[in-house]
Amino acid sequence: MITFDQAKKLLGGKGQAQLLRYYNELDEAGKNKLLSAIENISWDFEDALKNPVDMSGKDRDIRPISGLRLGEIAKNKEKYETLGVEAIKAGKVAAVLLAGGMGTRLGVDGPKGAYDIGVTKPLYIFEQQMKNLAEVNEKCGVRVPLYIMTSDKNHEQTTSFWKAHAYFGYEEKDVKFFKQDMAPAVDYSGKILLETKDTPALSPNGNGGWFGSLCRAGLCEDLHARGVEWLNIYAVDNVLQRIADPIFVGATIAAGVNCGAKVICKTNPSEKVGVLCMDGDKPDIIEYYELTDEMANQKDENGDLAYCYGVIMNYLFRLSKLEEIAEQKIPVHIVEKKIECLCEDGVTRKPEKENGKKFETLVVDLIKPMGSVLPFEVVREKEFAPIKNKTGVDSVESARELLKLNGVEL
Numbered sequence: 001m002i003t004f005d006q007a008k009k010l011l012g013g014k015g016q017a018q019l020l021r022y023y024n025e026l027d028e029a030g031k032n033k034l035l036s037a038i039e040n041i042s043w044d045f046e047d048a049l050k051n052p053v054d055m056s057g058k059d060r061d062i063r064p065i066s067g068l069r070l071g072e073i074a075k076n077k078e079k080y081e082t083l084g085v086e087a088i089k090a091g092k093v094a095a096v097l098l099a100g101g102m103g104t105r106l107g108v109d110g111p112k113g114a115y116d117i118g119v120t121k122p123l124y125i126f127e128q129q130m131k132n133l134a135e136v137n138e139k140c141g142v143r144v145p146l147y148i149m150t151s152d153k154n155h156e157q158t159t160s161f162w163k164a165h166a167y168f169g170y171e172e173k174d175v176k177f178f179k180q181d182m183a184p185a186v187d188y189s190g191k192i193l194l195e196t197k198d199t200p201a202l203s204p205n206g207n208g209g210w211f212g213s214l215c216r217a218g219l220c221e222d223l224h225a226r227g228v229e230w231l232n233i234y235a236v237d238n239v240l241q242r243i244a245d246p247i248f249v250g251a252t253i254a255a256g257v258n259c260g261a262k263v264i265c266k267t268n269p270s271e272k273v274g275v276l277c278m279d280g281d282k283p284d285i286i287e288y289y290e291l292t293d294e295m296a297n298q299k300d301e302n303g304d305l306a307y308c309y310g311v312i313m314n315y316l317f318r319l320s321k322l323e324e325i326a327e328q329k330i331p332v333h334i335v336e337k338k339i340e341c342l343c344e345d346g347v348t349r350k351p352e353k354e355n356g357k358k359f360e361t362l363v364v365d366l367i368k369p370m371g372s373v374l375p376f377e378v379v380r381e382k383e384f385a386p387i388k389n390k391t392g393v394d395s396v397e398s399a400r401e402l403l404k405l406n407g408v409e410l
């Protein structure tokens with residue numbers, strides 16, 4: 001492990017000596033804990049601060065992308081379903097749940113997926129999602145292997161929750177957990193914050209690094225041993241999430257693309273959702289705040305919104321392409337957040353308002369390197385019930401209403 005002198009030199013050179021401010025007050029275990037944490041800091045954030053990602057989109061050549069609409073999907077349903085079921089039966093599809101987020105907007109302790117959305121009986125988010133996957137497993141007569149990304153902040157709680165619930169009908173060998181990487185959180189002058197006297201403030205580094213983290217955990221070998229070719233990644237917050245949906249799998253395979261993306265069609269030009277588009281000859285995602293008014297209102301030849309394919313964090317990625325692009329860097333985004341940290345009085349508190357910056361890579365930035373994408377429309381009311389907030393838009397309340405609408409007993 002790094003020595004105190006080495007740490008002092010390293011941090012001094014980077015203008016981060018404040019991390020050692022309480023070193024002399026710590027006992028031996030605390031000193032070692034701090035030195036080990038300093039040794040493991042990932043310094044990628046320095047570059048992100050120096051060269052922030054250009055969010056204006058001004059250098060991009062944005063155009064609409066074509067995708068599969070509901071009508072077209074219905075016409076080819078049988079063909080797609082047969083292809084998809086075949087692939088799933090052959091063990092070519094795995095599911096990856098991205099559950100490393102902090103769920104700060106929902107504001108509950110513990111993993112978001114362990115949140116009980118039931119009314120008359122318990123129904124956990126994880127459980128509801130697994131019910132959807134169980135339907136596919138039953139139809140295909142196999143168990144789609146599941147990989148779950150956690151973070152240092154929720155790993156123990158997540159794994160023990162799954163164990164306590166008997167892996168929601170899965171066998172332990174078919175559910176693998178892996179931890180995502182952490183990134184430091186800094187104050188507005190770029191100084192890494194301390195969470196406690198012996199711990200720098202670290203937080204999950206966004207959902208974009210999931211594949212690297214999965215590989216570092218040695219799970220890529222597991223995928224190959226099982227013959228997996230496609231990874232269906234999905235977010236923990238959507239309780240109507242359809243996982244390893246055979247029709248979606250079949251359509252993506254039939255299209256010959258490297259990535260399928262489930263999308264909902266925007267009907268309101270100002271809806272706050274990132275949409276799939278082309279940037280020159282590459283697929284991309286443009287965030288709602290990057291769309292000009294003109295683009296947001298632009299219509300296609302059928303009179304529909306030209307930029308309508310809103311992404312819902314359900315993607316099917318071709319494994320061989322993910323491996324090919326694994327070394328490519330994707331942008332690190334800077335987000336202002338409320339960061340729990342050690343205050344001047346020596347007490348750790350969560351601030352009332354934003355007090356610093358976190359660094360995150362995002363899944364949406366993988367779309368471009370994947371090279372080709374199929375937007376695949378789904379019925380919003382049937383497949384999209386995100387839980388981001390406690391009340392109001394995308395909340396527990398709105399998700400409960402949508403679950404009821406879909407016949408789920410609460």
Ligand code: UTP
Binds near residue numbers: 099100106112205388
């Ligand atoms: P969100 O962008 O909603 O972030 O994540 P969040 O951390 O869960 O919630 P807030 O913003 O703090 O309220 C979308 C999906 O990506 C996962 C989340 O668990 C969720 O499934 N995610 C997010 C990660 O796996 N790791 C991260 O670092 C961030």
